[in-house]
Amino acid sequence: xxxxxxxxxxxxxxxxxxxxxxxxxxxxxxxxxxxxxxxxxxxxxxxxxxxxxxxxxxxxxxxxxxxxxxxxxxxxxxxxxxxxxxxxxxxxxxxxxxxxxxxxxxxxxxxxxxxx
Amino acid sequence: xxxxxxxxxxxxxxxxxxxxxxxxxxxxxxxxxxxxxxxxxxxxxxxxxxxxxxxxxxxxxxxxxxxxxxxxxxxxxxxxxxxxxxxxxxxxxxxxxxxxxxxxxxx
Numbered sequence: 001x002x003x004x005x006x007x008x009x010x011x012x013x014x015x016x017x018x019x020x021x022x023x024x025x026x027x028x029x030x031x032x033x034x035x036x037x038x039x040x041x042x043x044x045x046x047x048x049x050x051x052x053x054x055x056x057x058x059x060x061x062x063x064x065x066x067x068x069x070x071x072x073x074x075x076x077x078x079x080x081x082x083x084x085x086x087x088x089x090x091x092x093x094x095x096x097x098x099x100x101x102x103x104x105x106x107x108x109x110x111x112x113x114x115x116x
Numbered sequence: 117x118x119x120x121x122x123x124x125x126x127x128x129x130x131x132x133x134x135x136x137x138x139x140x141x142x143x144x145x146x147x148x149x150x151x152x153x154x155x156x157x158x159x160x161x162x163x164x165x166x167x168x169x170x171x172x173x174x175x176x177x178x179x180x181x182x183x184x185x186x187x188x189x190x191x192x193x194x195x196x197x198x199x200x201x202x203x204x205x206x207x208x209x210x211x212x213x214x215x216x217x218x219x220x221x222x223x
Contacts (some may be wrong), residue, residue, distance in 0.1 A: 045203055047212040061211045095159055101207060102150045106159035
């Protein structure tokens with residue numbers, strides 16, 4: 001069975017950094033694009049980033065460009081999101097998702113809170 | 117960026133009702149439109165992709181249709197487990213975007 005498990009969330013001060021991880025199992029990780037999607041408390045979904053199967057292409061929403069970096073380690077079946085220069089409006093649950101053109105499997109998310 | 121406008125943002129319906137949710141795109145997205153269902157405290161779940169293809173395991177009471185800039189998700193006979201928030205998403209152009217959501221509540 002496909003499983004995606006996020007970790008790394010927590011409380012961080014504005015301007016700080018967090019590194020989120022997503023461990024994948026139950027499928028051939030290296031054969032799929034992957035996505036990060038976030039959801040601020042009580043709000044809707046916002047796509048954050050995509051990464052190609054081999055990590056050679058990445059795409060971001062404008063609001064995180066230059067601050068967030070998506071990466072992957074196919075040998076470890078893991079996806080990452082390095083988040084720097086965090087702002088209060090980055091507070092959200094961050095979901096990783098398998099991207100078969102559509103987002104067909106999602107993890108349960110990890111909560112990142114940016115607050116002083 | 118392609119904006120997706122869902123309507124209504126909220127609807128109150130009874131078990132057995134036929135429910136239709138609309139998603140309008142600010143530009144054409146061809147058929148690259150998906151629908152997701154999210155229940156409180158849970159991750160979103162893919163219901164429909166490529167405008168009208170039902171994801172494996174999704175009940176046949178769900179259906180999607182549309183083209184270009186206007187799309188609909190229909191639930192033919194609302195069941196208790198269908199009370200949730202529904203989102204459309206376009207995957208035609210970066211940045212990928214979601215609609216604002218439609219919350220379906222029990223009347």
